[in-house]
Amino acid sequence: MKQILNQLIQLQELNFALSEQKTSNPEARLTQLEESINKLVEKLPEDIASRYQRMQQRAPLVVVPIAHINNTCAGCGIAVPVALVNEIRKSEQILSCQNCGRFLYYLENTPRRVPKAPGARVEPPPGIARFSDMALMLPKLAADNRDDAVKELAMLMTTQGFVEEGDKLGDLALRRESVISTAVEGGIAFPHVRNIEGGSLTFALGLKESGLKFGAPDGELTKIVFFIVIPTPASAFYLRLLAGLVGTFRTAKARNALLKCGTPEKMWQTLTSLTSGTIS
Ligand SMILES: [Zn+2]
Incomplete structure (x- = not known):
């Protein structure tokens, strides 16, 4: 069975x-x-x-x-x-x-979203801040291949206190990646893990100017990597976030504006302003 x-x-x-x-x-x-x-x-x-x-x-x-x-x-x-x-x-x-x-x-060990500290804000912030944080922006990925880049972003989620067990998270995302690559045209990829217990839809964002082989359909290198964790109840909502991000970065102008950012602060600012009309 x-x-x-x-x-x-x-x-x-x-x-x-x-x-x-x-x-x-x-x-x-x-x-x-x-x-x-x-x-x-x-x-x-x-x-x-x-x-x-x-x-x-x-x-x-x-x-x-x-x-x-x-x-x-x-x-x-x-x-x-x-x-x-x-x-x-x-x-x-x-x-x-x-x-x-x-x-x-029954899943024996699911990575869990770290519970919010008592007294933390209950009302979700508007726009992109519902899904990410300045602490999850990585302007220069150290990794020079797909697997290490996915693991690096997964560990960032853990070290910044968003999800437990970053190593397992990275492995699960790579297992999903082996089903079919999440890379799309324009040099963007959306590796992700489903069935996170608790918490909300959250992503980390990493940039790699020189590009990574992510298995994009046309062999194009991937420079922008959104690593996303998806709690079970948010499964369908994830597609809306994905559509919003794809829509935002459809133009080379938007992608270049993001790729130019050298600090997490600048990335967060740029992401917030670019998505202000596409992600609510
Ligand atoms: Zn039921």
Whole structure:
């Protein structure tokens, strides 16, 4: 049964990748990705495949983890009975949330968003400040290859106190990257990790003037890297952030303005002003 669950998770990941690619590059040919999705669907038992597809038409999030803190379904937030949690941990059957019907799985160790200090601001700030911070701007990535760049940004999230376990975070992002590259034209990439427990959608931003081989469709080097962590409930909202960022940096003028920044302060200022009309 573990195998079926893994296939379901992989299927959902491919479907997310498909939506991401459609958002970031509407003209791209996606035949290969669509074929992989069809192959995976064929491997699943028929009843599970049809249930998956039915649910997926309603909402993109169909296979969700149980949140560790309070044993709730990460899809609908309703508590999962302890007996069911235990059965899922043994993963001998494919089991669903009794409230929303989503397939449930148990993740032993998920990186967690660090809880905010008591007394921290509760109201979300407007615009891009909802999703990032000056402390997460890196004007000169030290890395000179994709893997090290992803790990560097993941560690930045940890050292700046945003997410725990930066090393694991980096590995998870690279695993996602191996499904299909998140690099798009214009020298931008969006490596990311889903199913972070708690917190909100957050990104770190790194620049590499000389460029990195990130696997962009046309072989173009990547100079702007957004590393994004996505809590389960923000899965669909992530596509809106992605669309906003892609829209902002569609022009060479905007990309060059960012690439010219030599300090985190300047990067943050530039990012804030460039996104003021595209990200709310
Ligand atoms: Zn549920």
